[in-house]
Amino acid sequence: MKGIEGGITAAKGYKTGAVHSGIRASQSKKDLAVIVSDVPCQAAAVYTSNIVKAAPLHITREHLGDGTAQAIVINSGNANACAPRGEENALREAQAAAKLLGLKTEDVLVASTGVIGQELPIEVIETAMGQIVLTDDSADTAKAIMTTDTKMKQTAVEFELNGKTVHLGGIAKGSGMIHPNMGTMLCFVTTDAAISQSVLQQSLSKIVKKTFNRISVDGDTSTNDMCIVLANGLAGNEEITQQNDVFDQALESVMKDLAVMIASDGEGASRLIISTVVNAADETQAETLAMSVASSSLFKAAMFGSDANWGRVLCAMGYSGAKFDPEKVDVLFQSDAGTVEVAKNGRGLDFDEDLAKKILSRDQVQVVMNLHEGDVSVTCWGCDLTYDYVKINGDYRS
Incomplete structure (x- = not known):
């Protein structure tokens, strides 16, 4: 296994794009992003342990009912948590991304981060969605999901499975409201490995305990935190149908790198x-x-x-x-x-x-x-x- 450049586009068949929509009028940074695979993916996720969960988590859980997905839409600047018309707006966000990407709405997962309790300005998201241009540049999306973060967080690795070269990469955001028991932050991982959904979920659930659940910034567990892994199988390896040490080591390496980046970038932190x-x-x-x-x-x-x-x-x-x-x-x-x-x-x-x-x-x-x-x-x-x-x-x- 070796480290490689890139994050969520390091694996075959993934594109991403980000744009400034103006979710927070006081900010000019890019705040809306999509991640999409060329083909449907096996998908796994873990969510915050906070009883108060944001609307995007409910929509994502519903869309992951069949264990598959093809895209993720993320916004920063507004958590869409405890907010008027929360689930309606989260669904509209997924619908807008699905229209852009030519997908079914249920194949799009949704994540939000930012201020709690304010209504998501869905109209600006719907208007800006059409301006997103898909590229291989993971950095734009890694920056777009930041809130109080001071550093972009992305990493990727390359490894061998059954004689095939496989890639796995991720991005994350997190600076405050970081404490274990999932949640900790937003994290999106992509891989071109062929792996069954059940094994992917088992690996994610196991490894999150040793990575993201071992960091703490301030003792607060957020309402929005989730970690999603997409696997599109385009590496061409024989499908992983039981726990695989090589795959797990790669996933742990990426998730640990991102976890340490989050801990070191705690709000106001100097060390x-x-x-x-x-x-x-x-x-x-x-x-x-x-x-x-x-x-x-x-x-x-x-x-x-x-x-x-x-x-x-x-x-x-x-x-x-x-x-x-x-x-x-x-x-x-x-x-x-x-x-x-x-x-x-x-x-x-x-x-x-x-x-x-x-x-x-x-x-x-x-x-x-x-x-x-x-x-x-x-x-x-x-x-x-x-x-x-x-x-x-x-x-x-x-």
Whole structure:
């Protein structure tokens, strides 16, 4: 497997396009996009765990009733959640895309992101849809789905299956309202692999737990989040009809790349936090502890200040709900500036504060918690909590 250029158009038979429709009058960025395959696809999706779900999720679930789709339409700037005529407008968005692409409405999936509670200006979407020009440029669409993101997020890989070259790529958006249990964000993955719908869904559901469900920015789970995978089979490989390690590794690679991009681009964030538990008794214990630390507002604030306040690590572990022996825990911080051990057997060590400050001032900082209880390791990802997070979310609707 190797990384390649592109995102959702890296695989054979996919086109995409984006346009500025004016969903938010105060913005001039492209805000409406479509992704389409030359042929019908096997499709799988996972959705937010938030009980309050946006209208596009309901329409997408309905259209995925047969496990197939051929296109996705996405808008940014308006979530179409808790909004007047939500499902009616989501359906009209799908109909407008279907008309553009010459498809049946039920073969188009819908995703929205942006402000909650405001009616989707469907007329501007319907008017602008006809201006979309399909190309091989994934970047335009990756940018069009951004809201408070500061960086475009796309990645792709190439690998071999049954002697055939297969491609898999994706784009994502996410910066705030990022917390696990699906949802986390919007993510769209395309592949030219031939794979059954049931296996595709199994792989997606399994891998999302190890990627998008292991990131946290602010503890909020959005109303709109979903991850969709389309597989059109144009690579010509023998159809995958049972779990396949090679395909799963490729899907995990793309989804992990996108998850880490989201965590590092958290609203107002100045650094990526890598939270790793090692020598745990089992995966559940390790994941619970690593996520608790990555999600801790106090710890995230300490990382913003480059403060080696390791007590906040033990504190977050202690309220996580996972059982462990705090008398066995060692804690260290590391980055490309070095490593400093700050606690051993649950007790503080004398350490070089200047070195610790230097280590924690880097763009990527890792905290490692050694439980000395087994041989399982899990990593989760988050970001620091800065002044800008409050500024961004204090006037998000304006």
